[in-house]
Amino acid sequence: MIEARAVSKHYGGRTAVDGATFTVVPGAVTGFLGPNGAGKSTTIRMIMGLDAPTSGSVTVNGKAYAGHAAPLREVGALLEAKAVHPGRSAYHHLLALALTTGIPRRRVEEVLDLVGLTGVAHQRAGGFSLGMGQRLGMAAALLGDPATLILDEPVNGLDPQGILWIRTLLRRLAAEGRTVFVSSHLMSEMALTADHLVVIGRGRVIAETSVREFIDRASADVVRVRTPRAAELRELLTGPGIDVTSTAPGLLEVHGVGSAEIGLLACRHAIPLEELAPVQASLEEAFMELTDDALEYRVHETEGHPA
């Protein structure tokens, strides 16, 4: 359980996080979604006690992170960018972390095995690929068998197998009843992994919702209909709030009526339908719509000016 209460962080004159309030519950994967520079990493650093909030508070399992007697047993974190000395072996890196909290050596070997790094445990972490580095980070996060996991962009730089591995692991950890909080700027990834979403843009929490609701809310409720008698059907689809557009011959996009009603209507008039499909906005589109005003680094289309 992670609770942020009106937490803000200013760096000099710049506001990185602006009064963020959200709750991350156990037993589910909660995606922390936002464009680059939205304040995801800063928020995570505040949860972990690495940065002090300018105002507000964040607690993990009811206490400030630093207030826990054995933080590694409460929270496992995979922080963005490798947080590993490249000159040290994976084994010694994990052992040094384990020793601070009295975690036995046996557990170090267990997590190395779990992430599949046993074979390279005694090689310098500096020689690891990005994917191996992420695996080492996951091993560190799992070391204390914590009830809460915080992962900052865990799939960054992973190959498809690695991504699948992380996805499965996160689902399993949530199914075990743990709190799993995963940041990402990849909406598609969150659609596959997360149950809940905390959407952040320009340091503000824009939405706190389930993935389902998030898509529903943003979906424009469009039904795509393909029929050889398009003109005829279009005539029938009139009424308040109904809007029909056509982008190609024989193809209609209907707003304001459900697919069931359209099907029924067509049937009653014996109009054959070749396709009848509710169009769901992708998480990407929903996200874009929500965060459009909140992009910090927008790409402006500029016209070339003659010098």
Add this chain to the structure above:
Amino acid sequence: MTTGVTFPRVASSEWVKFRSLQSTPITVTAALAGMIGLGWLTCALNADRWPVMTAQSRARLEPTALSIQGYVLVQLAFGVLGVLVVSGEYTTGQIRSTFAAVPTRTPVLGAKAAVFAAVTFVVGEVAAFAAFLGGQAFLSSQDIETSLAEPGVFRAVAGVGLYLTGIGLFGVALGWLVRHTAGAIAALVALVMVVPGLASVLPESWVPHVVPYLPSNAGQALITVRPSALSLAPWTGFAWFCGYVVVALVAAAVVLKRRDA
């Protein structure tokens, strides 16, 4: 089994970190070899030249100082290693893992200082006594050696380990304060080598009030058998030196608590 972060646990973690980097044993071995090698070499050369030395040179020859002068190099090696023990964590990102495990932070500072002090003290003492005993063996060919039983000699030789420990801790404190390797090393070199030189250009009336109290000069009072007119008494000087080290470490702890990692 009790779980939780305790100081002995953090110290054992820091010991693993310290010994699991390749650069550590290399630096420590090089320091040991430098201290002993330089002491023996200088003593051997002086013993060789003794028959042709002027009376003035002979009077200036101080057998203890000759054998332990390698500390001048070793203090830089230990100071730099002390800086790296800390700045290496900041430059690599390791510090975030470290503070995730120990978010109260000050136990890490204390544990790093304790582990590093223990290592530099042991290595420093071994190097000092080996350099001294071997050096005196070379000097004995001309019967110009001294012994640990002579006044002030044991204190000076044993003091080398203490002095080097202090310089190493200065490095650790500077690492925490500056966090960047190059900047912290520059500060260390300035403190140990540049400031004492600059102080000699002060107005003459100030010199006795400033020069003996500079950190490195105060600390070196402990490892000098024949003090200069400007030296503090050995233990007085060392007490000043320890005071500076403590101030630096306390400042580092205060800053560490306040800054974002």
